[in-house]
Amino acid sequence: MASSADKLSLALVAGEPSGDMLAARLLSGLRPHLPEARFHGIGGPQMMAQGFESHWPMDQLTVRGLLPVLMRYRELKGIQNTLRDQLLAERPAAFIGADYPGFNLGLEEQLKAAGIPTIHYIGPQIWAWRGGRIKKIISAVSHMLVVFPFEEEIYRQAGVPVSYVGHPLAELIPLTPDEGAARRALGMPEDGNVVTIMPGSRMSELKYNTVAFVQAARLLKARDRTLRFVAPMAGERQRAYFLELVAQAGLQDVEIQLLDGQSHTAIAAADAVLVASGTASLEVALFKKPMVIAYKMMELEWQILRHFGYQPWIGMPNILAREFLVPELLQHAANPEALAEAMWKQLSDAPHRLRLAQRFTDMHHSLLRNSAVESAAAVLRVIERAK
Structure with missing residues (x-):
């Protein structure tokens, strides 16, 4: 298809690291078919490594939470409107919104109304909360790319063209991770118990989760002086x-x-x-590790959002399993004592660890596709139909 589309322009927007990863995988699949195409919009370092041109730093869009978004509404709306006007003038072959639905769906709706094909990758979690958003999706999205098998039928029944493309993380993470190699890479002895603490990559997540997570680590250390703790940081600011x-x-x-x-x-x-709810919990499951999922936020935001969920789980491993495979402790329940107790059970229950590893292995297989190839093929079909 490259010969007929050498000069194509494709616009993409990713608003945070997870979307940057998704879009970068897609771009790696598209580039062999569209070697001369221009990929541009808003994206992060992984997208730019694929030859993407970002007109704004992705960090300007990276904000999570109802109140933080409201506080920056005027700034974000200004970026959206400026980009919309640029794309309406340029008329790219397609627009691809990489997650970040609060920003991308509004932009997609305006572009689709103007006749520009719009693709959204990944499907907003309307099965978890805000199901009414499907009306917006129908008017905004020409084609939906989903990363979980059960989502395909949901969008199909709503009349939204959809493709299941697999989850990129299932490809990036090995089916049999090498724990010994990882410990050697970190300069850790291969024996003894290691606890990884992941309070979140966003500043707001760090603000509300860090102290409780570290206090839980202190309580765990009091139980077992040989425990070692490690915490990956998303950047220097974090x-x-x-x-x-x-x-x-x-x-x-x-x-x-x-x-x-x-x-x-x-x-x-x-x-x-010990992991904050979000994509990281799925990563932990794909590494076949026991975990405790926890999350804290601004109290006012919690009081608003806690009534919106449609199901009893917030952690993706539990949602995919349709049961509480691992503990979830939220807001006031995510206190240091409860976190430490739940983590101790994850560390000390050997039969439970074996059962979890098998369930997570099955989960891994269900999500494993060549997402770069599958997502690129879906985008190329949309472009071809629009000619």
């Missing part, structure tokens, strides 16, 4: 803020090995992981 929060809480005595990135190595090295 590392500095994490250390500031630990110091303010007087928790400097808790020995934690901080890493610059290397989250997958930290998970692979672990016996169990």
Whole structure:
């Protein structure tokens, strides 16, 4: 298809690291078919490594939570409107929104109305909350790309063209992770228990999760002096803020090995992981590790959002399993004592660990596709139909 589309322009927007990863995989699949195409919009370092041109730093869009978004609404709307006007003038072959639905669906709706094909990757979790959003999706999205098998039927029944393309993380993470190699890479002895702490990559997540997570580590250390703790940091800002929060809480005595990135190595090295809800919990499951999922947020935001969910689980491993495979502790329940107790059970129950490993292996197989090839093929079909 490359010969007929050498000069194509494709616009993409990713608003946070997970979307950057998804879009980068898609671009790696598209580039062999469209070697001369221009890929541009808003994206992060992984997309730019694929030859993507970002008109704004992706960090300008990276904000999570109802109140933080409201506080920055005017700025974000200004970026959206400016990009919309540029794309309406240019008329790219297609627009691809990589997750970030609050921003991308509104942009997609305006572009689709103007006759520009719109593709959304990945499907918003309308099965978890805000099911009414399907009306917006129908008017905004020409084709939906989904990463979980059960989502395909949901969108098909709603009349939204859809393709299941597999989850990129299932390809990036080995079916049989090498725990020993990960520990050697981190300079850790291969024996003894290791706990990985992942309070979140966003500043707001660090603000509300860090102290409780580190206090739980202190309680665990009191039970077993041989425990080692490791915490991957998403960047320098996150590392500095994490250390500031630990110091303010007087928790400097808790020995934690901080890493610059290397989250997958930290998970692979672990016996169990204390993880903030989000994509990271799926990563932990794909590494076949026991975990405790926890999440805290601003109290007002919690009071607003806690009534919106449609199902009893928030962690993706539990949602995929349709049961509480691993504990979830939210807001007030995510106190240090409860976190430490739940983590201790994950560390000490050997039969449970074996059962989890098998369930997570089955989950891994269900998500495994060549997502770069599958997603690129779906995009190329949309472009071809629009000619």
